[in-house]
Amino acid sequence: MIQDHRVKWRMFILSIIMLIALTGCSSNSKDTTSNDKNMTQTNDQTDVTNKKDVKLVFWHYLNDRDDLLKEMASDFEQKTGIKVDVQLFGGDGFKQKIMASAQNNALPDVMTFAGGAGDLGQLVEAGNVMELSDMKDMFDKFPSTILKTFTFDNNNIFGVKKFGTYAIPMDTNNMQFVYNTKLFEKVGITSAPTTWDELLTDVDRLKAAGIVPFATGIGSWVAGSMAAPYEVAYLGEEKLVNVKKGDESLVDSGYLKVLQRFEDLYKHGAYAEGIATMDLPAAEQMFVNEEVAMIFDGSWAIGVFNQMNPNFTHYDVFQPPKPADAAYDVKIPGGIGVPLVIDNHTKNKEAAMQFVRFLVEKEQQQKYASKSFNLPANIEAATSESGMTPALHNFSLGMNHIIENGGSYPDPSVETVLQKGIQLIAIGQSTPDKVLKEMDVELQKALKEKK
Incomplete structure (x- = not known):
């Protein structure tokens, strides 16, 4: 009896030990899962915290x-x-x-x-x-x-x-022509010009109706930017680069036709009074005041016009019109x-x-x-x-x-001569031939000094 009791007692103790072991395993498994979740949550929170x-x-x-x-x-x-x-x-x-x-x-x-x-x-x-x-x-x-x-x-x-x-x-940004749609409609112009001849015809119609056709900052850096599309149209980008570097002749390059476009506008009476010394802000104010029908300006002008007069919205944009004798497509100045x-x-x-x-x-x-x-x-x-x-x-x-590569002269003084020349052409005090010769003299001087 005593032996049976001992066996039963041993079996009871063993059962207790096994129960404790099983309970411990279950508890450890549960704790491990919980810890994994806690670790995941902690990592997620760390990522958010770090961010x-x-x-x-x-x-x-x-x-x-x-x-x-x-x-x-x-x-x-x-x-x-x-x-x-x-x-x-x-x-x-x-x-x-x-x-x-x-x-x-x-x-x-x-x-x-x-x-x-x-x-x-x-x-x-x-x-x-x-x-x-x-x-x-x-x-x-x-x-x-x-x-x-x-x-x-x-x-x-x-x-x-x-x-x-x-x-x-x-x-x-880029630079193009902007026009007053109501002033154009007033003289029967229903669409923007796409060729140089159409532009001159529109200038004549505006002028005949007593409307000043055009203003821009020719008295400043804008003169060179307005010339740029026609430099590319007549010379092409590759030749233009070579001419500015001095690898090809400026006088014989066809550049004369670029300057003649400014003379065209002078002869047709396109320019507003004071154009030779006018800066861009002054021209923009004239355009917003509807004192002129067209302006050559940059895309940033939309914000300028809005600041000057938020109610002035009847205007649109056209790319510089291509002359009939230009061998290349017209491209425009622009960039970042x-x-x-x-x-x-x-x-x-x-x-x-x-x-x-x-x-x-x-x-x-x-x-x-x-x-x-x-x-x-x-x-x-x-x-x-x-x-x-x-x-x-x-x-x-x-x-x-956009003009990809318009090149640059060896010295900014050539651009200065161009800008001054355009100003004088615009008021009839110089000619394209004379300005071209002055540019070439300055270019040759710059090339010589570079050597």
């Missing part, structure tokens, strides 16, 4: 778009959790601020660059700005001629050895309006690229165009018409007709 801890600094110089950019930064934060501190540095000193900050490795994560390709090239060579090949999938969203502005290859004239693309365009650049030393590289991507997405570009009146760089946004006025949309159609 929320990221704060980008974005510098820009766009006084008229500060509120808009802050609004877009807020949208970006809501979408991604990444904060962006938008800082405005308006005024002429922005480029100098960038250059000085670069020397001290104190650039912001992202910035709008103020300056030309040569200026950016200095920062590239110093290793201050990021090469953007990691964003190459975005490149086909922009016209190739636009993207090339801040792309350095082995043919770049700035001596940049670190080849690649260093800026993404936030917007673009506002380039976006990323600091090469940023600790937030992925977030910075994500923000730049956001700014140039189709939806954001449409919003940017509708609120700032500037041309979107994104081709889809530019061609969709959504959010753009008819005039801005027609400016956008010029994106595929």
Whole structure:
């Protein structure tokens, strides 16, 4: 009996031990699952926390778009959790601020660059700005001629050895003719001119009705920009480059016909009074006041007109009309309006690229165009018409007709002679022959000094 009792007691103890073991295993299994969940939740929270801890600094110089950019930064934060501190540095000193900050490795994560390709090239060579090949999938969203502005290859004239693309365009610009649709209708003109002869006929009809046909900033840099489409139309881009370099004769190049187009407008009485000394803002004010029927201006003028008079909307755009004797297509001056650049030393590289991507997405570009009146760089946004006025949309159609390479003279003094010559032709105090000879004298002088 005692032995049976001992056996039973042993079996009881063993059962207890097994029950405890099973309970322990079950408990451990439950705890492990719980721990896995806790770890997952912790990791997720860490990811969110890390993202929320990221704060980008974005510098820009766009006084008229500060509120808009802050609004877009807020949208970006809501979408991604990444904060962006938008800082405005308006005024002429922005480029100098960038250059000085670069020397001290104190650039912001992202910035709008103020300056030309040569200026950016200095920062590239110093290793201050990021090469953007990691964003190459975005490149086909922009016209190739636009993207090339801040792309350095082995043919770049700035001596940049670190080849690649260093800026993404936030917007673009180009220059075309803008006309008052009501003044045109008033004299029976139902559509914009497409040929040079049609333009002169329209000038005659406006003049006969007592309407001043045309004004622009011929007293400033605009003179050369207005000549540029006809330089390409008569010489072609390749020959134009060679002529400006001195590899081909300027006098025998056909450039005389470029200058004769300004004489045509003078002979037909197209120009507003004071055209020789007129700057672009003065011409824009005349256009908005409906004192002239046409102006040669940039796409940025849409915003200027809106600021001057929001109720003035009856105008549209046409590309420079082609002369019958021009051998090449007319192209227009244009390029990147506002380039976006990323600091090469940023600790937030992925977030910075994500923000730049956001700014140039189709939806954001449409919003940017509708609120700032500037041309979107994104081709889809530019061609969709959504959010753009008819005039801005027609400016956008010029994106595929930008002069790719107009070349440059060995010294700016040649351009100065051209500008002064156009001013005198416009008031009948000089001739195309005389101006061409003066340009050639200056060019030969510059070439000699270069040697």
